[in-house]
Amino acid sequence: MADAGSLINWSLLALEPPGWGGAMLAGLWNSIQIAIGGYGLGLILGTGGAMGKLYGGPVTKDLLEVYTTLVRAVPELVLILILYYAGTDVLNQISAAVGWGQVDISGLAAGIFVIGVVQGAYSTEVIRGAIKAVPAGQIEAARAYGMSPVQIMRRITLPAMLPHAIPGLSNLWLIATKDTALLAVVGFSELTLVTRQAAGTTKSYLLFFCAAGVLYLMITLLSNVLIGFIERHYRRGMVRTA
Amino acid sequence: MTEQTVSALALTELPSRQSFFKPHRIVLMAIAAIIVFCAIWFMRWEWVPKYSGALAYGVGVTLLMLFSTAILGFFLAVPIGLVQVTGPWPLKMLAKGFCTIIRGTPLLLQLWLLYYGLGSLFPQFPEIRNSFLWPYLREAWPYGVAALTISFAAYEGEVMRGAFAGVPPGELEAARAYGMSRFTMFRRIWLPRAVYRALPTLNGETVLQLKSTPLVATITVIDAYAVISKVRQATYLTYEPLLLLALIYLCLTAILVVAFRYFESKIPSRGA
8 A cells, every 4th residue: 555645745836847836827817717608608698588478479498498498408418519519610600701710719619618608598497596586576666656667777777686596606606617627628728627627647647636626715715705795785784594 | 496496497287288289389389390390301410320229218218317316316315305304413413414425516517526536545455456346347337327326315315305394294193093013114104195185296307317317427327318429429420410419308208297197186175
């Protein structure tokens, strides 16, 4: 049996090249960028989707229903593969048709697009539920004051639905950070894939996977602190429930 | 995660039959039918008969993974939820820490940690190499089952904690007034009521678990996803196998949702 000293070789985590610490931090930075970008794109898609699902015409509602149903029923891994290939394919064909030839799509942009489309469906459902929790009388009152739909949205619906949406949306943020790990399967060098390369090269699997786990856990715990602040800010004046 | 959040992540409702047929839907369905027809006509599907046996096997492995880990995970989740409500503080902290760590790291990382990490550690111990478990520990699937079970237990443990805490105290007091022992009370009142409260979330969590199963393909377990990956490598097709796979998962999810609706309708409820 190998002794503990050779099992844990801390110098492997050094920031300079013989150690893999720097590469892992670069991977972490990639993961964070994709999570933020994908989550932001998802929020935009989700707000639009929730509006369409609640106030759109019958065809819009049905198409959005198909979108959210598909994303909620098919594994993220499969969706990510389909979107990754389809997205790069479509973009290449468009640019070929315009005459630019092959475009080189950065892994970062593709990752943000893929995570964003998946997150968009989730946040559509979260935001839709939150808007439905806003008392109808408030929106009717705004309409009675003669506000336009855009004004109602900006002044009443969005601020009033936020406290209801924040628990769900904060869960979605945590899911976005963890879903970035799935991009390892399409070969994007985010934290999990870098970790696997480091572990495979140095053969100290436990050390590197545990280190990456600590990094992910730190993102989650830091996010939880921030979410606590945001939640307290937006729930002020509301009746505390459980 | 609350019930609304889980149902935002996983399909938990199917459209009812009465509300399904509306005039504009006929047009939409016609368009959908044309798209499906084009997909069948213009895309290449001649590989399907050749791989149908392997695919059926893969779907079987996926379902086996899903049910074994969901059932094992649920049995782990009950004590995890319970000690967080009534347990002594060391156990409470332990359960809470377990849930935080598992829910705070990606499942893919946990899976690789178990498979590559523990898998590379075990052979260094002669005791393990000589034990009766070794033939199993050399395979990939025990690590997949372990990772998925732990993950399900952590997520469902949170749900069960909420469900145990949410059972009205009056019911437990009534049970105590009838002279039930603590275990009888747990078996007859607390657990059934908590499971009933957790059932809608359990539905969503099970669909989420189905959506996590393809990850085991990354550690060489041959599930439906792995079979499709093999087809893609063998035929050089990009979309057709993935679309078929998406369809398979869609059908599995729909079956799960229908099954859960059936179970929920079987449980008598008055006002809940």
